[in-house]
Amino acid sequence: RYLLKITDFGLSKTARHELHVFPDDPDKMPFKWLPPEALHRREVSTKSDVWSYGITATEMYGVVDPYGMMSNEKVLPFLNDGHRMEKPSSMPSYIFVILLRCWRKQPVDRPTFTEIERELLPFYIEFETSHLEMVSDRLAAEKNEQENDGDGRDNDKPGNQ
Template sequence: MILRSVNHENVIRFYGACTKHRKYLIVTEYMAGGNLYDFLHKQKNTLKLSLILRIAIGISKGMDYLHQNNIIHRDLKSANLLLGDGQVVKIADFGLSQEGDMTSENCTYRWMAPEVINHKSYDHKADVFSFAIVLWELVTSKVPYENLTPLQAALSVRQGLRLVIPSSVHPRLSKLIQRCWGENPHTRPVFSEITAELEDILQTFQAASSSKGSHRHTKQKIQMKSQ
């Protein structure tokens, strides 16, 4: 019912469902790139900043749309983010409770906000925390808390532990990650703010890259003239 009610370019499109007993199926659009978890961790892809930002912006826009429609994802993680042509990203499996083995390597615990781990009441800001972990995955291409079991990771997050952000990460992106996984949900930004910040970082980066390219081109012209 939730899938049926939403329509956004960064949310998986719903086509139909089979409700016949033992044949429960949901039919959605096909996403040829598979999920982001496999793309990063099984295919061992390392992403350039411009692609990191474009993927992050797509996720943030989709999440902002869901939140605007009073839908909390509750299970935002890289395995639930699907890639299509042109590496467009779409959110899937939202509003559903996690089923199966909660100790598996792809477990929700690695992305879970402390208030959820502590069984406290939570709201849409729990999704913002999970987004921070996904953003960390994008900039590092690593599995969150890879040296810990999912349960150990959850216990560590409860105690205030956060992932280490490499010094090579863009400083504004690093600051945004830290804001998003803050202990206090009320101090975490909303997705409209996150989208605006990511778009500004991308625009600044592209302008700087264009300026460098123009400078190199001018330098080459000067060298050719001097020759």
């Protein structure tokens, strides 16, 4: 069994709940994944990682770059005007609702990773159950098909149709 761990997104610092100011060159930072407070004041915290998690999750569902072709220079004004990434068509609405909370302007208003996990767990269990049922149905259909193919009839030869 695998254990998934959530870590920071390019802002490698040892942090618990304290705030850090990153000294790195901003040109080398994952600009489109950074929250407004990091872009404005170069401040990062675990709540910055929550923002970045939301961007990454949306990117994975939509298989798109964050904010499309928007240049880095336009992202901050876009965010300051209250805009956020759009929901990918393949993303369930309940997940997008959680991600919208990850993108709240004030870090204190964003959920913690523990809260995100708690909210996603029931859906994960439901998904896992339905996925197992789907796999089980598929395996049963394949087994049935193999049994029918091996019934002694040669359905591919002319005259046996």
